[in-house]
Amino acid sequence: MGAIYVDPAKNRAVINDDACVECGACYRGMSTENLNPVMVRTIRKVARFFRFRFEPEPDVCPTGAIEMNELEMPRLIRQIFSDPVVEHKSTGIKGRGTEEVKTNDVSLRVNAGEVGYTIEFGRPGVGVRFSDIQEMTWTLAKEGVAFERNNPITHLMTDTRSGDLRTDILNEKILSAIVEIKTPIDRVERILGVVEEVNERIDTVIAVGISTRCEDGEDKTLGPLLDDLGYYYARAKTNMGLGRITNKIELKRIETVAR
Amino acid sequence: MTNTLHRYGHSDSFRDDYIIFAIPSKGKNDEDCIPKLKQFLRICAKYGPSNMGNGNRGSIAPEKGLGPAAHWKRNAAPDWEKVIEGVSKPGTVSAVFASEEQALGCLKEVVEADFGISVNMSTSVENAQRAAENCGIKRHSVEYALAFNDPHDHLPNSQILGLSTMCGHGMVSFNMARKMLDMVREGRRTPQQAVTTLMRLCPCGVYNPERAKRLLEEASREQR
Numbered sequence: 460m461g462a463i464y465v466d467p468a469k470n471r472a473v474i475n476d477d478a479c480v481e482c483g484a485c486y487r488g489m490s491t492e493n494l495n496p497v498m499v500r501t502i503r504k505v506a507r508f509f510r511f512r513f514e515p516e517p518d519v520c521p522t523g524a525i526e527m528n529e530l531e532m533p534r535l536i537r538q539i540f541s542d543p544v545v546e547h548k549s550t551g552i553k554g555r556g557t558e559e560v561k562t563n564d565v566s567l568r569v570n571a572g573e574v575g576y577t578i579e580f581g582r583p584g585v586g587v588r589f590s591d592i593q594e595m596t597w598t599l600a601k602e603g604v605a606f607e608r609n610n611p612i613t614h615l616m617t618d619t620r621s622g623d624l625r626t627d628i629l630n631e632k633i634l635s636a637i638v639e640i641k642t643p644i645d646r647v648e649r650i651l652g653v654v655e656e657v658n659e660r661i662d663t664v665i666a667v668g669i670s671t672r673c674e675d676g677e678d679k680t681l682g683p684l685l686d687d688l689g690y691y692y693a694r695a696k697t698n699m700g701l702g703r704i705t706n707k708i709e710l711k712r713i714e715t716v717a718r
Numbered sequence: 719m720t721n722t723l724h725r726y727g728h729s730d731s732f733r734d735d736y737i738i739f740a741i742p743s744k745g746k747n748d749e750d751c752i753p754k755l756k757q758f759l760r761i762c763a764k765y766g767p768s769n770m771g772n773g774n775r776g777s778i779a780p781e782k783g784l785g786p787a788a789h790w791k792r793n794a795a796p797d798w799e800k801v802i803e804g805v806s807k808p809g810t811v812s813a814v815f816a817s818e819e820q821a822l823g824c825l826k827e828v829v830e831a832d833f834g835i836s837v838n839m840s841t842s843v844e845n846a847q848r849a850a851e852n853c854g855i856k857r858h859s860v861e862y863a864l865a866f867n868d869p870h871d872h873l874p875n876s877q878i879l880g881l882s883t884m885c886g887h888g889m890v891s892f893n894m895a896r897k898m899l900d901m902v903r904e905g906r907r908t909p910q911q912a913v914t915t916l917m918r919l920c921p922c923g924v925y926n927p928e929r930a931k932r933l934l935e936e937a938s939r940e941q942r
Contacts, residue, residue, distance in 0.1 A: 460891070461891075461893060482888065482889065484889045484891070484919060487780065487921065488780055488889055488918070488919040488921070489780060490780040490781045490782065490784055490788070490792075490918070491781075491782050491783060491784065492783075492784045492785070492786065492788065493782075493783055494786065514906060515789050516788065516789050516792070516915065517894065517897055517898070517901075517915060518780070518894075518915050518918055518919060519784060519788060519789070523782070523783075541888075543721070543773075543887040543889065543921055543922060544773070544774050544921050558741065558743060558744075559861060560859040560860075560861050561739075561741050561810075561836055561838050562741055562742075562743035562746070562836040563836075563858060563859040564836050564858040564859065565743040565746045565747055565836055566743050566746060569859060575861070577723075577861070579724070582724060582886075582888065583724065583726075583866065583873070583879065583882060583883045583888060584873075584882060584888050584891060584892050585872045585873070634887075634888050635888060651864075654867065655867055655869075658867045658869055659869050662870055663870070663872070664866055664867060664868045664870075664872050664873060665866070665867040666723075666724045666863070666864075666866050666867075667863075667864045667867070668723050668724070668861045668862065668863055668864070669861065669862050669864060670859060670860060670861035670862070671859065671860065672858065672859045673856070673857045673858060673859060673860060675856060676850065676855075676856030676857045677857075678857075678860050681860075681862070682843075682860075682862070685862065685864075690864050690865075691864070691865050692843065692862035692863060692864055692865075693727065693728050693729040693731075693732070693842055693843065693863070694723065694724075694725055694727070694729075694732060694840070694841070694842055694843070694862075694863045695723075695840075695841075695842070695843045695846060695860050695861060695862045695863065696722060696723045696838050696839075696840045696860070696861045696863075697838060697839050697840070697841075697843075697846035697847075697850065697857050697859075697860050697861075698836060698837075698838050698857065698858045698859040698860070698861075699825070699829075699836075699837045699838060699839060699850060699853075699855055699857060699858065700855060700856055700857060700858030700859075701828070701829065701832070701833070701834070701835070701836065701837045701855070702743065702746075702747060702834060702835055702836030702837070703747065703834045704746050704747055705746075705747040705749065705834045706745060706746055706747055706748065706749045707749065709745060709746055
């Protein structure tokens, strides 16, 4: 995000709170030394005076100066969507992640003839504000798509028919977030076109994942369609089909339904 | 979050990048899954992974309270056991392999172990298809990564993208990737030292140090 910079007036590193997405990389990802700050600054000044290159390990904070703030809503939402190791239940959001088709062999989230989309805003490394995400959810809602119920962004909608998000979070900036929808396969061209069109209006990057269920181990529909439409895809996440339902309550429920 | 899907590169650039991960589904097969997830990681560890992770830490993690000598001598040895023992709740566990042989060997044993938990492979489309065929399994679902939409020109060059997108959660920033690439180019760090710094920042353990090292070596010879 580039939220930390050295303020020339103070001659100290400061954090631009508006740009900071509370990802915690500066705190959790950095190793620390806990040296005396006066000594560290003196060494830096001497090195600068003699034009030495000051070249410590880039991921070591010499003084252990960085601390995480106690966050409250709406700023807390930044951390939920930016820090991969923090979970918060206080907001009512069931975590940040989503299973997508990673568990499709068990959940059948995307079934035969359907296409799942993970429309990820701000990734890679650019970040996004919820107001920009709302531009997309509004447009997709007008297209009549169904938002995935078990998705953190859907949980933040006040109306899934219009795509409205909570007003208190609209100005918050996060590292990334995924809007998850599914459609019949004949809508792929239209939906991908809509995503590109909305992206022109919102100042961020978007990474789209598009998924389908294989038939007899082969994708005979979506891959060929993407080829025809001219979309490039080199990488994929492939569910190998080794999962099954093993929870006792769920097994009982399925048995009851079958009876 | 799709933390392994959107890695930047063309198909051939994933020749040394195979991620196998297991993930339980909430309410479906997450009961008593922790021993299974640990066993999954133990199998992975047998096949010489380049990295492993449990969602909270990778095989090399940041350290607190270092002494000044750390700038010359830092712990760079992967600790598989800490990753395995660190699995404390249902979630994604993963292993990264740098060769098809290692990934195939691991996947075959995971298939035999029959944990009943969803197992995914994240790599090129062709690599995963071949792996499934060689293991005698049928792919259930596939999610393709389309190219990034960047109409406002926010993204850096392909070399920086290749390095930073290996942490899908964005914990390896463009600036950090650029800094490490510059340090390698100027002979201030070896590619191995630079890679170890980058992988420490990825808490999920999906950063691929072998591929990163190759990308750094290629990039240090030719700047794009």
